[in-house]
Amino acid sequence: MKRVVLALLPVALLASFGVFVWNEPIRGTILQIMFPGRLSYIYERVSLARLVYEHVALVAISGSLAAIAGVTLGVFVTRPIGRDFHPIVQDISSVAQTFPPVAVLALAVPAIGFGFAPSIAALFIYSILPVINNTISGLDSIDAGVVEASRGVGMTRRQILFLTELPLAARVIAAGIRTSLVINVGTATIGAVVGAGGLGTVIVSGLVRDNAAYVFTGAITAAFFAFGLDYVIGRVERRFYDARSN
Amino acid sequence: MTSQRNGGSAPEKTTLLGVVLMGVALLRPLYAFKENRVALGEPVTLFETGVPFGVIAVCVLVLLAGILAFAPQTTRVRWAKIAAGLLLFSSLLITLAVSGSAAVAGTEFARVTPSTGFWLGVLASFVLIQGSLHGADVRYSAKIAVGLIPFLVTFVPAIAGMLDSLAPMQEYYNRESRFVSELGTHLWLSAAAVLGATVIGVPLGVVAYRRKAAERPVFALINGIQTVPSLALFGLMIAPLAFLSREFPLLRAVGIRGIGNAPALIALTLYALLPIVRNAYTSLAVIQGSVVEAGKGMGMSRTQMLRYVEVPIAVPIILSGIRVSTVQAIGNTAVAPLIGAGWLGAFVFQGIGQGAPDLVVMGVLPIVLLSVFVDRGLAILISALSPTGLREAPT
Numbered sequence: 001m002k003r004v005v006l007a008l009l010p011v012a013l014l015a016s017f018g019v020f021v022w023n024e025p026i027r028g029t030i031l032q033i034m035f036p037g038r039l040s041y042i043y044e045r046v047s048l049a050r051l052v053y054e055h056v057a058l059v060a061i062s063g064s065l066a067a068i069a070g071v072t073l074g075v076f077v078t079r080p081i082g083r084d085f086h087p088i089v090q091d092i093s094s095v096a097q098t099f100p101p102v103a104v105l106a107l108a109v110p111a112i113g114f115g116f117a118p119s120i121a122a123l124f125i126y127s128i129l130p131v132i133n134n135t136i137s138g139l140d141s142i143d144a145g146v147v148e149a150s151r152g153v154g155m156t157r158r159q160i161l162f163l164t165e166l167p168l169a170a171r172v173i174a175a176g177i178r179t180s181l182v183i184n185v186g187t188a189t190i191g192a193v194v195g196a197g198g199l200g201t202v203i204v205s206g207l208v209r210d211n212a213a214y215v216f217t218g219a220i221t222a223a224f225f226a227f228g229l230d231y232v233i234g235r236v237e238r239r240f241y242d243a244r245s246n
Numbered sequence: 247m248t249s250q251r252n253g254g255s256a257p258e259k260t261t262l263l264g265v266v267l268m269g270v271a272l273l274r275p276l277y278a279f280k281e282n283r284v285a286l287g288e289p290v291t292l293f294e295t296g297v298p299f300g301v302i303a304v305c306v307l308v309l310l311a312g313i314l315a316f317a318p319q320t321t322r323v324r325w326a327k328i329a330a331g332l333l334l335f336s337s338l339l340i341t342l343a344v345s346g347s348a349a350v351a352g353t354e355f356a357r358v359t360p361s362t363g364f365w366l367g368v369l370a371s372f373v374l375i376q377g378s379l380h381g382a383d384v385r386y387s388a389k390i391a392v393g394l395i396p397f398l399v400t401f402v403p404a405i406a407g408m409l410d411s412l413a414p415m416q417e418y419y420n421r422e423s424r425f426v427s428e429l430g431t432h433l434w435l436s437a438a439a440v441l442g443a444t445v446i447g448v449p450l451g452v453v454a455y456r457r458k459a460a461e462r463p464v465f466a467l468i469n470g471i472q473t474v475p476s477l478a479l480f481g482l483m484i485a486p487l488a489f490l491s492r493e494f495p496l497l498r499a500v501g502i503r504g505i506g507n508a509p510a511l512i513a514l515t516l517y518a519l520l521p522i523v524r525n526a527y528t529s530l531a532v533i534q535g536s537v538v539e540a541g542k543g544m545g546m547s548r549t550q551m552l553r554y555v556e557v558p559i560a561v562p563i564i565l566s567g568i569r570v571s572t573v574q575a576i577g578n579t580a581v582a583p584l585i586g587a588g589w590l591g592a593f594v595f596q597g598i599g600q601g602a603p604d605l606v607v608m609g610v611l612p613i614v615l616l617s618v619f620v621d622r623g624l625a626i627l628i629s630a631l632s633p634t635g636l637r638e639a640p641t
Contacts, residue, residue, distance in 0.1 A: 034485070035485065084258065084259035084260055085259060085260060085263070087260075087376075087377070087380040088260050088263070088373055088376055088377045088380070091376050091380075092372075092373075092376075095618065098573050098614075098617045098618050098621045099577075099614050099617060099618075100576065100577025100578070100580050100613055100614070100617060101577060102577065102580045102581055102591060102594065102610075102613075103577070103580065103594075103610045103613055103614050106594045106597070106598060106606045106609070106610050107606065107607070107610055109598055109603060109606060111362075182472075182473055185475055186474075186475035186476055186477070186478075187475075188475075189475040189476075189477045189478060190475075190476070190477050190581060192477075193584070193595060193598055194598060199478075200475075200477055203477055203478065203481050203584075204477075204584065206481070207481070207584055207585060212484055212485050212488065215481040215484055215485070216481065216482070216485055218478070218481065219477070219478035219479070219480075219481030219482045220478075220482070222474075222475045222477070222478040223473075223474040223475065223478045223479070223482065226473045226474055226475055226478075227470065227473055227474070230473045
């Protein structure tokens, strides 16, 4: 019984999230009960569903580019050809990681401009850092003996990378991508300030117009999105490892 | 892995990267000259600055670095590259300051904005310096000294008024008194959040370690909080606090409202929890391990164990958590202006709102510098406090 409830809980949450986002009358009623006496409950300029799409697009585009580029760069600096760059890449990425996300986002405005595309660039720059860090530390932590053994059985360099090193580092790399995506969802929310669109738009609008219902709408949706993404990646990871360890 | 370089016949690639970056920087404008605050800038490259000393210095240094990349990488060559990097940064800044002052002389509102050429040059210097520091057999104190030089080179002329022609400096002068108070509040609030998180987080970590039943819910909760976007968490604080403030006059009297410092401080504290709880938990796990067995084996008393084993091991681990939390808190505090709390981030959002990129830079720089300095400072402190046997070079 408990297991059934636990298994159905995510489904139920997802369903209520869907209703909240797509069904405006129901959302309006909920908000009216929570925040009585407001002039408006439904953000009228853009639909919430549209903002969710924008947010997904921001995170999906910048996040997947960052994952690809980050892993590639991490692999490059651990190969003989790029080994010279190993320390400098690690340095730059660890210094850059202490930069606040708002700073990266805000600096993108003078550098590349206002709107969706510059925000993608800023999100990309920020979310590539955990991927690089984890790829490097994942690959570095592999026992040299394992690589040696792979060479011993006659594997080529490419085979060693794809069949030995990357699978062994996969767990650490995946953790980096997960961190990167969760940070990305949060940073994308602030992106509304620089015209990126997304769920931050309705929060910022609510703050400016002193409308708590708007703020709540955006905040709860963004929080659910981040939560859901983290949960799904966690599940995928676990399934992947369970399947492999059997 | 040992490098297969033999006798320095292969060039040092990091240095080459620095030289290439500087080469690109030379083609880009060093700064933009603006008639007034909102005017579009006219780009000026290094060669157009009219500062022959700067042009010659930069070209010579780039050439020198290029040659040194092909020399055998002895300690002396590495120090020469570090010096070249530091001088390159200084030359760029001096050229910018001298040419900028000349350009705005006699005008009332004109200013110069550092451009891509300058920022790329800064990156090139960083690559040259940092890349050479790594291979060199350098003491940690020397590394810190080298790291501080660029800041001295920037701050001293800035205080002396030599950088006054730069647009971010002008934005700063327009808001000087507010800037100081905002900086104070920013520091105070970040510190208060981290302090609060430490007071709550360390006991929470202990509880999570001691009671297995508490472990999962505690971590699920604080992990969950970290997952929520900062702006959303700030937003979610507003409604309940506004409600409490409305219902309980006492709370209203002490200044707790839906917007402002109260919700921001609560959200920042919640955010700061995860690293602190996690590290408190880890420190206990480490203490309970074999080190303690060894101490017992040596016949240490309970107080001796605490004094010589447990505290020295736990403090650096807990401090590492506080370090992560502090850097995060400084960054998150920058978002707080959106919920009506002031602080440094306010300049950033004002700058974005007014379409004044220089104001954005002026607001962002102190936040970034604060994060970097606090991060480095705590790293040094942690390394100094670690037991010698467990000490690692600060990262």
